[in-house]
Amino acid sequence: MTTRVFRSPGAYVQGRNVIDDLGEHAESLGDTALVLGDEFVLDLVGDRVRESLETAGFDVALEEFRGECSEREIERVVDVHTDHGADVIVGVGGGKAIDTARAARERTDGALVSLPTIASTDAPTSSVAVIYTEQGEFVEFHVYERHPELVLIDTAIVASAPTRLFRGGIGDALATWFEADAAYRSGATTLFGTRSTRTAQEIAKLAYTTLREHGRPAVEAVERDAVTESVEAVVEANTLLSGLGFESGGLAAAHAIHNGLTQLEDTHDATHGEKVTIGTLSQLVLEGREGDFIEDVAGFAASVGLPTTLAEIGLDEPAREDLAVVAEAACAPEETIHNEPFEVTPDDVRDALIAADAIGRRVR
Numbered sequence: 147m148t149t150r151v152f153r154s155p156g157a158y159v160q161g162r163n164v165i166d167d168l169g170e171h172a173e174s175l176g177d178t179a180l181v182l183g184d185e186f187v188l189d190l191v192g193d194r195v196r197e198s199l200e201t202a203g204f205d206v207a208l209e210e211f212r213g214e215c216s217e218r219e220i221e222r223v224v225d226v227h228t229d230h231g232a233d234v235i236v237g238v239g240g241g242k243a244i245d246t247a248r249a250a251r252e253r254t255d256g257a258l259v260s261l262p263t264i265a266s267t268d269a270p271t272s273s274v275a276v277i278y279t280e281q282g283e284f285v286e287f288h289v290y291e292r293h294p295e296l297v298l299i300d301t302a303i304v305a306s307a308p309t310r311l312f313r314g315g316i317g318d319a320l321a322t323w324f325e326a327d328a329a330y331r332s333g334a335t336t337l338f339g340t341r342s343t344r345t346a347q348e349i350a351k352l353a354y355t356t357l358r359e360h361g362r363p364a365v366e367a368v369e370r371d372a373v374t375e376s377v378e379a380v381v382e383a384n385t386l387l388s389g390l391g392f393e394s395g396g397l398a399a400a401h402a403i404h405n406g407l408t409q410l411e412d413t414h415d416a417t418h419g420e421k422v423t424i425g426t427l428s429q430l431v432l433e434g435r436e437g438d439f440i441e442d443v444a445g446f447a448a449s450v451g452l453p454t455t456l457a458e459i460g461l462d463e464p465a466r467e468d469l470a471v472v473a474e475a476a477c478a479p480e481e482t483i484h485n486e487p488f489e490v491t492p493d494d495v496r497d498a499l500i501a502a503d504a505i506g507r508r509v510r
């Protein structure tokens with residue numbers, strides 16, 4: 147199959163205090179906006195979002211997000227959107243509020259603005275939402291028809307959020323090139339069900355090189371709530387480059403192993419990006435990369451405060467049977483691990499986890 151597809155949001159805006167320019171960037175999208183965010187997020191930025199949109203002529207309503215991106219919450223937000231007569235929905239904050247806005251927009255047919263206040267994953271630029279039950283159990287990854295018309299990320303707000311979230315975004319983005327590259331080599335399809343493009347591959351690679359060049363100074367700056375050029379570079383890598391890279395470039399073993407790790411209760415305190423980091427190191431072992439190379443990648447992860455050992459994601463001395471559970475789940479038929487350019491079995495994954503952990507201990 148030779149069809150290749152690249153998709154992206156309509157616009158991406160990043161910088162210090164750009165939240166105050168939201169109205170200006172969103173002006174052409176409509177004139178009645180519903181702003182959806184967690185209570186603490188609306189406390190933090192709600193007034194600025196409202197003021198900016200109102201200055202641009204929008205009629206604005208703020209709506210508190212109720213905690214889960216569930217079918218019931220999506221329907222509730224659709225109703226609020228309709229009652230308000232909104233033609234733009236702005237998802238503010240973390241992944242779940244933005245995902246709910248994304249899902250609600252698909253049913254209301256207005257425009258979507260994605261306004262992440264953290265740089266913890268590469269989801270904000272994408273067309274993907276993770277749907278949960280009201281109790282917070284995973285239901286499905288849903289790929290929607292459309293992307294956000296606008297993604298806006300204020301680096302001053304990102305820098306003042308907890309550093310652990312920023313580090314997690316680096317972990318998520320560190321996987322992107324390795325996964326896109328594996329999928330490209332094997333001829334696998336992306337989330338769009340088509341081949342990847344050279345463009346997406348180069349974007350994924352740029353995410354990686356940007357992190358390697360700027361990751362450490364960026365983390366040091368964010369620890370002090372400072373915004374520097376390195377912070378700008380890493381926010382772009384975590385959000386835009388990794389977001390375009392994973393969606394249009396393809397996923398492979400690292401995220402499948404992440405999904406497998408979620409099977410074990412003990413990993414639940416580790417963030418998405420922290421578990422993905424273990425997935426990435428395991429992928430490199432699976433692929434038979436040179437020891438020096440894997441050690442170098444692990445050393446970088448450790449240098450920015452990401453976990454490189456199983457103990458650091460909650461698995462102290464895990465039993466082989468527990469790792470076998472992770473490996474089985476990672477190798478489920480629908481998993482992206484089968485995008486690797488060779489056959490992968492659960493035994494291979496279990497042993498890659500063990501071997502990656504040994505390398506990870508060496509760099510601590």
Ligand SMILES: [Zn+2]
Pocket residue numbers: 267268318401418422
């Ligand atoms: Zn991810």
